Structure formats: C-alpha cells, structure tokens
Amino acid sequence: MRPLALLAALCLAAALPADFLRGERPAAWPEDAVTVVECWARWCGPCLRAMPHLEALHQELKNEGVHVIGLNVWDRGTDAEILDFLAKQPTPPTYDLAVDRAGALPKRLGVKGIPHAIVVREGEIVWQGHPASLTVEKLAALIGVLS
Numbered sequence: 001m002r003p004l005a006l007l008a009a010l011c012l013a014a015a016l017p018a019d020f021l022r023g024e025r026p027a028a029w030p031e032d033a034v035t036v037v038e039c040w041a042r043w044c045g046p047c048l049r050a051m052p053h054l055e056a057l058h059q060e061l062k063n064e065g066v067h068v069i070g071l072n073v074w075d076r077g078t079d080a081e082i083l084d085f086l087a088k089q090p091t092p093p094t095y096d097l098a099v100d101r102a103g104a105l106p107k108r109l110g111v112k113g114i115p116h117a118i119v120v121r122e123g124e125i126v127w128q129g130h131p132a133s134l135t136v137e138k139l140a141a142l143i144g145v146l147s
Contacts, residue, residue: 016037016069016071016082016098016105017048017071017098017099017100017104017105019021019079019096019097019098019099019100020098020099021072021079021082021083021097021098021099022083022095022096022097023083023095023096023097023098024071024096025098026067026146028123029120029121029122029123030067031068031122031123031147032065033065033067033121034065034066034067034119034120034121034126034139034142035066035067035068035069035119035120035121036054036057036066036067036068036069036118036119036129036131036134036139037069037071037105037109037115037117037118037119037120038050038054038068038069038070038071038115038116038117038118039071039073039105039106039114039115039116039117039118040070040071040072040073040114040115041072041073041074041075041099041114042072042075042077042082042085043075043117044114046114046115046130047114048089049132050115050130050131050132051070051089051091051093052090052091053134054068054070054095054117054131054134055091055093055094055095055143056094057134057135057136057139058093058094058095059094060136061136061139062095063139064140064143065143066139066143067095067096068095068096069096069097069098070093070095070096070097070098071096071097071098071099071100071105072097072098072099072100072101073100073101073103073105073106073114074101074103074106074114075099075101076101079099082097082099083097083124084133105107105118109125109128111128115130115131115132116129116130116131117129117130117133117134119142121142126142127142
C-alpha cells in the first residue's frame with residue numbers, strides 16, 4: 001500500500017464514528033468488499049438529490065461486495081429527527097447510516113464540501129468525489145480487482 005494511501009485509510013478508519021443509526025460500525029475494513037462512505041446532511045440539496053443514486057447502487061451491488069454507509073455530517077439534528085427525515089424522502093435509503101456531527105471524518109481527509117463519497121478497498125482509499133460520479137461499472141471494476 002502506498003504510504004499516503006495508508007495514512008489516509010488510517011485516518012478514515014479512526015474517524016468513522018461509532019454512532020450508527022442503522023447497521024454497525026465495521027471493526028475493520030473488509031478485505032473482500034468495497035465500502036462507500038457518503039458524507040451528507042439534511043440541509044444539503046445536492047446530498048438529497050444523490051441519495052436515490054446511492055440507493056440504486058446499494059440495491060444493485062449489495063450482494064456483490066459493496067457496502068454503503070451514509071454518514072450524516074455537520075448536522076445538529078437528533079438521531080430521531082434524522083431517521084424521521086430520511087423516512088419521508090421519496091427514496092428512503094436502506095443502507096447503513098451513521099452520524100458524525102462534528103465532521104471529524106471530512107476534517108481528517110480535508111473534505112471541504114458535501115456531498116462527498118469515499119471508496120475504500122482493502123483499507124485503502126481508492127476513490128473520492130461526488131457520489132453522482134460513482135457508477136455500477138466503476139464499483140464493479142473495483143470489486144473485480146478483489147476477485
């Protein structure tokens with residue numbers, strides 16, 4: 001693993017919150033999967049527009065080694081308010097959800113804006129960018145590297 005990629009992955013692992021609203025915090029980055037961490041907030045219009053896309057990716061690839069975590073950042077809402085808000089969306093996400101109210105993960109990675117997705121494979125950050133740029137083909141290619 002490249003030194004900078006290793007450092008970034010360690011920062012990411014350390015910053016992933018234990019406060020999960022749905023699902024459980026991974027004990028480690030799985031070696032046989034790709035994890036997509038998508039940073040979003042309720043007040044972020046582009047984030048809300050990206051959620052149906054991520055849900056579609058999740059539904060198509062969840063049995064193929066892709067794990068999606070929606071990470072609510074910089075949002076002062078309670079857990080109940082966040083879950084209620086998501087339940088009322090046209091396409092409520094079914095992937096795992098966590099809360100990072102202080103924005104520790106984006107801060108450690110130098111992320112200045114949201115929505116922002118981070119893709120981790122075998123503990124290494126292999127892609128970062130706008131979640132709408134993620135495609136089934138791009139994620140399938142990352143999964144294929146694992147085979």
